[in-house]
Amino acid sequence: MQQLDALIREASSLGQGELPAAVKPGQPALSANETEVSRILQICNACRYCEGFCAVFPAMTRRLEFGKADVNYLANLCHNCGACYHACQYAPPHEFAVNVPQAMAKVRGQTYSDYAWPPAFGRLYKNNGLTVALALAATLALFLALATAMHGTLFPGALAGNFYAIFPHNLMAGMFGAVFGFAVLALGMGVRRFWRDVKPGTATAPAMGEAARNALALTYLDGGHGEGCNESDDRFTLARRRFHHFTFYGFMLCFASTSVATLYHYVGALHAPYALTSLPVVLGTLGGIGLLIGPAGLLWLNLKRHPQQGDIAQRPMDRGFIALLLLTSATGLALLAGRDSGWMGLLLVLHLGVVMALFATLPYGKFAHGIYRSAALLKWNIEKRQPNRLQLGAD
Numbered sequence: 001m002q003q004l005d006a007l008i009r010e011a012s013s014l015g016q017g018e019l020p021a022a023v024k025p026g027q028p029a030l031s032a033n034e035t036e037v038s039r040i041l042q043i044c045n046a047c048r049y050c051e052g053f054c055a056v057f058p059a060m061t062r063r064l065e066f067g068k069a070d071v072n073y074l075a076n077l078c079h080n081c082g083a084c085y086h087a088c089q090y091a092p093p094h095e096f097a098v099n100v101p102q103a104m105a106k107v108r109g110q111t112y113s114d115y116a117w118p119p120a121f122g123r124l125y126k127n128n129g130l131t132v133a134l135a136l137a138a139t140l141a142l143f144l145a146l147a148t149a150m151h152g153t154l155f156p157g158a159l160a161g162n163f164y165a166i167f168p169h170n171l172m173a174g175m176f177g178a179v180f181g182f183a184v185l186a187l188g189m190g191v192r193r194f195w196r197d198v199k200p201g202t203a204t205a206p207a208m209g210e211a212a213r214n215a216l217a218l219t220y221l222d223g224g225h226g227e228g229c230n231e232s233d234d235r236f237t238l239a240r241r242r243f244h245h246f247t248f249y250g251f252m253l254c255f256a257s258t259s260v261a262t263l264y265h266y267v268g269a270l271h272a273p274y275a276l277t278s279l280p281v282v283l284g285t286l287g288g289i290g291l292l293i294g295p296a297g298l299l300w301l302n303l304k305r306h307p308q309q310g311d312i313a314q315r316p317m318d319r320g321f322i323a324l325l326l327l328t329s330a331t332g333l334a335l336l337a338g339r340d341s342g343w344m345g346l347l348l349v350l351h352l353g354v355v356m357a358l359f360a361t362l363p364y365g366k367f368a369h370g371i372y373r374s375a376a377l378l379k380w381n382i383e384k385r386q387p388n389r390l391q392l393g394a395d
């Protein structure tokens with residue numbers, strides 16, 4: 001109780017604009033965005049009204065001070081649902097100016113950049129906007145179109161869906177495997193450094209299982225009460241959760257389609273084109289439809305989102321990623337529809353250009369959110385199984 005009284009007194013002084021207690025000697029200094037999260041969390045730690053909303057608040061109550069690693073961890077545990085902003089009696093115009101989602105979003109963007117691999121590529125997060133995404137996709141498609149035109153295969157006549165008559169299988173597998181492999185490596189190296197800094201403890205099987213369930217079911221996008229997030233106003237909606245699910249499972253179905261086709265090719269010696277009723281085509285079609293509905297919905301939510309709920313400087317990055325997902329599914333479904341026509345060559349280079357741009361920008365765009373958030377969820381599920389030395393929270 002004495003600790004809570006002390007927290008309330010401290011929150012009051014923080015609300016008057018005082019900075020949090022100085023960072024302990026030997027601890028890395030906080031940036032301006034991290035300092036703001038630390039200030040806000042100390043106010044929240046005295047208030048605790050939002051304790052049931054998501055994992056951020058119970059994780060917060062396990063701490064009395066917020067160093068750099070704590071702030072980065074909690075910022076990535078937040079999924080920007082906006083609920084705590086709409087519920088907060090200390091939100092602007094109150095003098096405490098508490099805006100958790102916005103402060104967390106700014107730190108998340110900085111985290112991606114700070115942990116980027118190679119480090120020099122960290123600044124790409126700031127430049128990876130809608131214009132760059134579309135220009136990259138168009139440039140790659142144009143390059144592939146010119147290359148195929150030089151070989152006379154851009155308009156080769158009806159090839160009955162035989163893509164490999166235009167791009168040999170091994171050439172496609174080599175090109176896309178290399179770019180995707182680099183994306184996996186870059187994201188893996190970045191999240192490895194993040195993981196080391198947040199000092200997660202030992203990952204047990206139950207912790208990993210619950211973290212996987214939280215990530216796959218998007219548990220915390222229900223707002224803690226089952227009614228969902230806040231988007232543009234005080235109303236709750238499950239739209240964000242549903243569109244994320246369409247996007248994620250659409251992406252996974254497309255990935256499964258490619259994996260099955262690879263197995264068919266190398267293990268079963270069954271070569272494309274595959275029938276419309278075959279497993280790779282069915283999985284790819286369902287995935288493509290999911291990747292149309294999900295990103296279209298997320299774009300709609302992004303366009304009408306309340307500006308106070310996030311970092312508007314990151315909107316170009318969000319929209320660039322959403323646009324590439326939408327174009328990937330749209331060009332993929334168009335290719336399926338036109339695969340038996342004379343337009344197949346052109347449709348193929350358009351689709352490949354967009355997919356290549358998507359893969360190339362994966363490690364330096366919004367996709368990083370899914371990776372860092374999953375790591376933060378795993379840390380939370382490890383941490384909550386450990387004794388809480390403060391005994392101040394509901395958990």
Ligand code: SF4
Nearest residue numbers: 044047048049050088
């Ligand atoms: S966001 Fe506001 S209402 Fe929620 S815990 Fe923090 S200070 Fe309290």
Ligand code: SF4
Nearest residue numbers: 054078079081082084
């Ligand atoms: S915005 Fe949502 S997820 Fe983030 S801290 Fe607030 S309630 Fe939790």
